[in-house]
Amino acid sequence: MSASLPQGLIDYLGQSPSPFHATASLARLLESQGYVRLLERDSWQLKRGGRYFVTRNDSSLIAWQMGQSEPSESGLRMVGAHTDSPCLKVKPNPELLQQGYWQLGVEVYGGVLLAPWFDRDLSLAGRVTFRKDGAIDSRLVDFQRPIAVIPNLAIHLNREANDSQSINKQTDLPPLLACVSGAEAPDFRSLLAERIEQEHGLTVDQVLDYEMNFYDTQAAAVIGLENDFIAGARLDNLLSCYAGAQALQDAAEAGQWAVLICTDHEEVGSSSHCGADGPMLEQVLRRVLGDDESFTRTMQRSILISADNAHGIHPNYPDRHDNNHGPRLNQGPVIKINHNQRYASTSETSGLFRQLCLEAEVPVQSFVVRSDMACGSTIGPITSSQVGVRTVDIGVPTFAMHSIRELAGSQDLGFLVKVLSHFYRQEQLP
The missing domain is CATH 3.40.630.10 (Zn peptidases)
Structure with a gap:
């Protein structure tokens, strides 16, 4: 090979x-x-x-x-x-403000093995559809760097975690993006508009819709004592x-x-x-x-x-x-x-x-x-x-x-x- x-x-x-x-x-x-x-x-x-x-x-x-x-x-x-x-896709109205943190609501796409998604450095990628100068257009975006995480609950607060643990797709999976202070509510579409300008040099009038999924930023690699495996x-x-x-x-x-x-x-x-x-x-x-x-x-x-x-x-x-x-x-x-x-x-x-x-x-x-x-x-x-x-x-x-x-x-x-x-x-x- x-x-x-x-x-x-x-x-x-x-x-x-x-x-x-x-x-x-x-x-x-x-x-x-x-x-x-x-x-x-x-x-x-x-x-x-x-x-x-x-x-x-x-x-x-x-x-x-x-x-x-x-x-x-x-x-x-x-x-x-x-x-x-299989992955986690961002919902249409995803903004969640809980306990002073900004999270995004996600929908499970396909038969995801959910447990490994916790405590990973996550980013976002997908397609965004927007209006610019009266015309509708779309671009692919990729935040590339880690911008989110789904933290596990500490074992001190969940003593049965290693014996049996169910994952609620609605409440346990929203990724954590940032701390929130002040009265201004975060806007996911504004975040996407900023990313389009950074990646493509376009100032959009309005983000109309999107198909965005979270992904693990850890790069794939050849691993193993004798390089027997590809992990990714x-x-x-x-x-x-x-x-x-x-x-x-x-x-x-x-x-x-x-x-x-x-x-x-x-x-x-x-x-x-x-x-x-x-x-x-x-x-x-x-x-x-x-x-x-x-x-x-x-x-x-x-x-x-x-x-x-x-x-x-x-x-x-x-x-x-x-x-x-x-x-x-x-x-x-x-x-x-x-x-x-x-x-x-x-x-x-x-x-x-x-x-x-x-x-x-x-x-x-x-x-x-x-x-x-x-x-x-x-x-x-x-x-x-x-x-x-x-x-x-x-x-x-x-x-x-x-x-x-x-x-x-x-x-x-x-x-x-x-x-x-x-x-x-x-x-x-x-």
Whole structure:
């Protein structure tokens, strides 16, 4: 594995504290590789061999390389991931003044592991919509430095904290921003207006609305005695977005039909105009492929690799896994299987991925959830049912998924990029 690969992921994570920033970072990377940004509201003039991408809602992105062959004969090599991660989002009227402190009301987004959010150095990032000179505009903002914290209650005041502790999402989570003195009430929108001026040099007339989330300012890092691990926020699933973009770049010279899909809102079901359960992918592909017959024939020859992190077997909690399906960090990507269609893998698509791993000399593992536990899901089944493409669900094994700081194997990133690059190079799909 290239030594620059983990550092590239660490840099990408640092540039991507929100889905909007993650998409903007991907867009910059693609443009540096010669991809042309298209606007969905414009007419497209596509050329064979061209490389293009579109974004929607500033938080979802689809990039593709036009192959020289007929797509209805060769199919599309597609990799899918998602740009969002569980977090705490600021409410519309968030100002809370309690006991002389300024706090912000937050809404829990997705299946957040809440306890690790306490006592962390937090900042804010997202998108702000405002009015300036009578026109409506939006900008991305990132406070970057620590501006908030959710302090724990001292154990002296909560003697049962280490035995059993429930977290009330309404009352226990408002982050603390500042001490308040005097009669003037803090205004969050004014704070955002000041930040827009600092970041973008714009003096806005009024902040109309925003989508802002808190995030941990501690940078991702390669850790462990032998540098075995990557620790950081939003590894689920920005690791897969980054790996997909790297693989697309690595396989560019092959000239095959290749697609990268990174959509928002997976953590809350994907039902949005820019989510996997929305029309974005089908609308883009129909514009690229042409008439209904060409679209259907192409989809029937295509393969989607849905790349989303898997649960590695935890050494402290091995009983939470099926005995025969405990993926280990740094032992390669994991094929995720669920016969109740929480994952879209079939014997055919799983077999294809195993073959790709064999050819790329990448180890491969399997995951099946315990039969007495509920199974999560991915964009795989959703995308497969939306456009009718054969799909395999895979991902790198991870600890502490949905925590504020997750853990993955440093070698697994290289394994994933290698097998995805090999997939993008395939001349013919089965």
